[in-house]
Amino acid sequence: MEIGVDSFAAALTETSIAVSQADRMRDLLDEIEHADQVGLDVFGVGEHHRKEFLDSAPAVILAAAAARTKRIRLTSAVAVLSAADPVRLFQEFATVDLISNGRAEMVVGRGSFIEAFPLFGLNLDDYDSLFAEKLDLLLKIRENEHVHWSGRHRPALTGQGVYPRPMQDPLPIWLGVGGSPESFVRAGALGLPLMVAIIGGETRRFRPLIDLYREAGRRAGFSPDRLKVGVHSLGYVAATAEQAADDFFPGYARAFTTIGKERGWGPITRAQFDAQLTPNGALLVGTPDEVAEKILRHSEALGGISRITFMMNGASLPHPKLMSAIDLIASRVAPVLREGVASAA
Secondary structure (H helix, E strand, O other): OEEEEEEOOEOOOHHHHOOOHHHHHHHHHHHHHHHHHOOOOEEEEOOOOOOOEOOOOHHHHHHHHHOOOOOOEEEEOOEEHHHOOHHHHHHHHHHHHHHOOOOEEEEEEOOOOOOHHHHOOOOHHHHHHHHHHHHHHHHHHHHOOEEEEOOOOOOOEEEEEOOOOOOOOOOOEEEEEOOOHHHHHHHHHHOOOEEEEEOOOEHHHHHHHHHHHHHHHHHOOOOHHHOOEEEEEEEEEOOOHHHHHHHHHHHHHHHHHHHHHHHOOOOOOHHHHHHOOOOOEOOEEEOHHHHHHHHHHHHHHOOOOOEEEEEOHHHOOOHHHHHHHHHHHHHHHHHHHHHHHHHHO
């Protein structure tokens, strides 16, 4: 199992908002470099177009990180493909792949926010068709140096070359999904690895959707080893369970209460948060031993997962606490997970 961290470069508390944008970006690059040094497998940077996030250009951040790291894989988490030009997106990540000597990946999805649509002159009514068409083009670009393609939302390509080509052939592309059955089936039918964002509820409830993905892949003729499943979860580890929960809750509550105002949810309470810390809850918050055991339990419930990534800075934790948590994940969580997966195999 690959173990990693995702970041949105968020500032969602009064303390984090007070940190300058330049300092937050410097801290993020330090966190990626540190994750590489302590042996984590992957670091992802999201894409948002909101004031509280600094990740509107993830490929630029990952390119800077590529120059400072040696072995960690660098990925989007996720790239909002619906609002991107697939040609440009492929060029950007092919460039990151060259800078990193073959360590770039993409997780592409539709995103959970809609600001990119008016920002780039797109019609929200085309939400589904934009993604389907752009994913088709992105995969054709990955397969062909010279591309012949036509669609509704973009001018046709009539054999133009797309450069540079990445070092990896093919460049890894994962499909990032939430809870739509159609998205799981699409990923399986295309034989793409799946990255599931599980940020609430009970993780085991995603098993039927993952079964749909694996069945669609089997019907399409893909071998089980190609149909990898990763999970992106909100999480954080500290020396004690009480410290982990007390550190994580304030920023978590502020983030989800703010989003909730936009989407018609009520404010987040501590009782709701604590319910997510129970054995079947989605939040990976606690001591390293508790979190490792929980991930292994989730993996078994989902039929086996290949990657787990911790979204820690959604709670706007200060940089020293994030660095400490990265240490604990690498030294205390990752060895248990790798041993557990090896034993199961």
